[in-house]
Amino acid sequence: MSDIETDKTDELKETTRRLGEAPLVKLLLQLSLPAMGSMITLALYNLVDTFWVAKLGYQAIAALTVVIPYHILVVAISVGSGIGINSLVSRRFGERNVEAANNAAGQIFPLAGFFGTVFLIAAVFFPETILTISGATPDIMDLATQYLVVIGLGMPFLIFMIIANGLLRGSGESVKPMVFMVTATVANIILDPFLIFGYGPFPEMGIRGAALATAIAYLLGAGLCFYYVVGHKSVYRVRLRNLIPSLPIMREIYRVGLPSMIIEIMESVVFAILNFVLSAFGSLALAAGGLMIRIVDLAFMPIFGASNGLLPIVGFCFGAGLWRRLWRAVKLASVGLVLLLGIATVIMEIFSPQLVGIFSRDPELLAIAVPAMRICLSTLALFGPMVLFVTTFQGLSKGKDALLLSLVRQLIFFIPLLFLLRWAWGMTGVWLSLPISDILAFIVSGLWLFREYRRQQGMSPITPAAGIKM
Numbered sequence: 001m002s003d004i005e006t007d008k009t010d011e012l013k014e015t016t017r018r019l020g021e022a023p024l025v026k027l028l029l030q031l032s033l034p035a036m037g038s039m040i041t042l043a044l045y046n047l048v049d050t051f052w053v054a055k056l057g058y059q060a061i062a063a064l065t066v067v068i069p070y071h072i073l074v075v076a077i078s079v080g081s082g083i084g085i086n087s088l089v090s091r092r093f094g095e096r097n098v099e100a101a102n103n104a105a106g107q108i109f110p111l112a113g114f115f116g117t118v119f120l121i122a123a124v125f126f127p128e129t130i131l132t133i134s135g136a137t138p139d140i141m142d143l144a145t146q147y148l149v150v151i152g153l154g155m156p157f158l159i160f161m162i163i164a165n166g167l168l169r170g171s172g173e174s175v176k177p178m179v180f181m182v183t184a185t186v187a188n189i190i191l192d193p194f195l196i197f198g199y200g201p202f203p204e205m206g207i208r209g210a211a212l213a214t215a216i217a218y219l220l221g222a223g224l225c226f227y228y229v230v231g232h233k234s235v236y237r238v239r240l241r242n243l244i245p246s247l248p249i250m251r252e253i254y255r256v257g258l259p260s261m262i263i264e265i266m267e268s269v270v271f272a273i274l275n276f277v278l279s280a281f282g283s284l285a286l287a288a289g290g291l292m293i294r295i296v297d298l299a300f301m302p303i304f305g306a307s308n309g310l311l312p313i314v315g316f317c318f319g320a321g322l323w324r325r326l327w328r329a330v331k332l333a334s335v336g337l338v339l340l341l342g343i344a345t346v347i348m349e350i351f352s353p354q355l356v357g358i359f360s361r362d363p364e365l366l367a368i369a370v371p372a373m374r375i376c377l378s379t380l381a382l383f384g385p386m387v388l389f390v391t392t393f394q395g396l397s398k399g400k401d402a403l404l405l406s407l408v409r410q411l412i413f414f415i416p417l418l419f420l421l422r423w424a425w426g427m428t429g430v431w432l433s434l435p436i437s438d439i440l441a442f443i444v445s446g447l448w449l450f451r452e453y454r455r456q457q458g459m460s461p462i463t464p465a466a467g468i469k470m
Contacts, residue, residue, distance in 0.1 A: 010335030019093070023124060024313075028306075028310070028332055031308075031309035032314065034175050035177070035178070035306070036306060037182065037305070038157045040186075040302065040307040044135070047298060048185070050290070050294045052210060055196075056206060058362055059140050059143060059287070060207055060284070062286040062290065063147055064147060065215075065275065065286050065291075065293075068271055069419045070122075070123065072264065073269040075264065076156060077266050078115070080120075080160075080263075080264055081108075082164075082165060084254055085104060085105075085167045086166040086311055087257070087315045087394060088253055089125070089167065091170065096323075105238050106244075107245065107250060107253065110161055110243065113156070119190060120155050120156055123150070123151070125147050130143060131148065134272045135276040135286065136275075138281050140286070147207045148210045151211035154219060159220045160389075161184070163223045164228075164229055165180070165399050167229070169311075169395030176228060180224040183224060184220045184221030184224075192213045195259050196210050252453045263335065266406065274418065284365060284393070287365060290342055295348075299344050299345075307387050309333070311391050312393070312395075313395075314392055330388065337385060345378070345380045349378075352373045352374050353370050355373070356373060359386070379442075382442040383438045383442070386409075386445050387440045389445040390406055401452075409437055410437075412442070413432060413440045413441055414437035418433040421436075440444050
């Protein structure tokens with residue numbers, strides 16, 4: 001091995017060694033807080049669009065709402081791929097296999113190119129089909145089509161940005177992905193009013209302007225990630241040979257990532273069904289549901305940020321055989337997240353009218369959205385650890401278990417409850433179906449993880465190397 005390659009290997013070891021050696025509380029904070037910031041930033045993309053589009057009327061909000069299932073589907077493919085990459089490279093670093101990590105890193109380019117092209121074509125050439133499936137009512141179809149066609153142009157960049165973020169976190173990077181996301185979001189915030197209302201030299205584009213601002217922001221974020229990965233700024237050293245699609249590596253990526261992807265795809269399906277049910281109450285109900293989801297998503301993003309922070313630790317400890325450290329990380333992350341979400345729940349429950357009022361003062365819209373938000377937030381502190389339980393199975397390379405637990409929540413609990421409670425209590429029943437399914441899913445996933453923990457207790461842990469903090 002040359003001196004240059006030796007230096008790069010040492011750099012990789014230094015960067016990833018903290019996953020197995022740093023004190024856990026400090027490490028979880030270092031990885032989770034920036035990841036939370038990145039996920040909150042991702043939610044802000046949608047909130048910023050909603051804030052400005054709301055000034056065009058509730059029908060414009062409803063138009064954005066029926067695009068959400070498409071957007072969730074794009075994020076599902078991206079997050080599933082990113083989780084698979086994250087888990088794979090963190091395990092390779094735990095095994096000290098540097099070249100295998102670089103080979104995996106190169107796969108993000110053909111993956112992003114393929115999926116980005118598929119979603120771009122779908123949005124540009126089949127918008128009305130997508131929107132009809134997503135619950136669009138006739139009075140908002142034109143607005144929704146305008147938004148979907150333009151934002152579809154940015155999907156390849158969004159996909160690359162999310163997958164690249166997963167790649168960087170898999171090596172222990174946490175701050176840079178957050179910086180890239182924040183930079184893109186700031187660009188979106190700045191561009192939105194100019195492109196929507198035509199301030200200064202910009203044309204007045206209405207809802208199309210909101211979509212264009214977001215697409216430009218995605219391009220900026222993807223460009224920063226691209227430069228950081230290929231410009232030898234990260235610990236990866238991606239060469240041309242690494243960019244050739246590799247079926248064995250992709251199988252490894254989606255052995256963990258595919259179940260997660262299916263989980264997220266089901267979220268898209270569930271949201272489309274939710275829109276379909278709400279559409280029976282009119283576009284005002286769709287607007288209220290969309291507004292509620294946008295705000296509640298902001299509270300959910302720390303959950304997924306903590307999940308992204310926990311996953312590389314679980315993957316590394318699994319690869320290195322550090323069982324005690326692995327389970328202690330899961331316990332610490334779960335308890336910390338419950339405390340954080342408990343505080344967030346109290347604050348958001350109290351100030352729900354003010355939070356919704358930031359976006360719209362329409363009394364009819366507020367009358368629907370505020371109760372919906374309070375009901376859906378009621379089980380936030382249970383939803384958080386439930387996601388971490390699923391994340392643990394992903395890090396343990398038990399993707400099937402993660403998939404099963406998520407499908408139980410969505411298919412076995414939520415969808416039947418949605419139709420049953422809607423029949424029994426109307427729109428209130430629609431909102432109640434969300435927290436009730438979360439409670440049932442928390443119980444099932446907690447018991448499932450406890451069974452796995454007891455099983456692992458019967459295994460002989462590998463003695464950690466000197467200096468490793470348990």
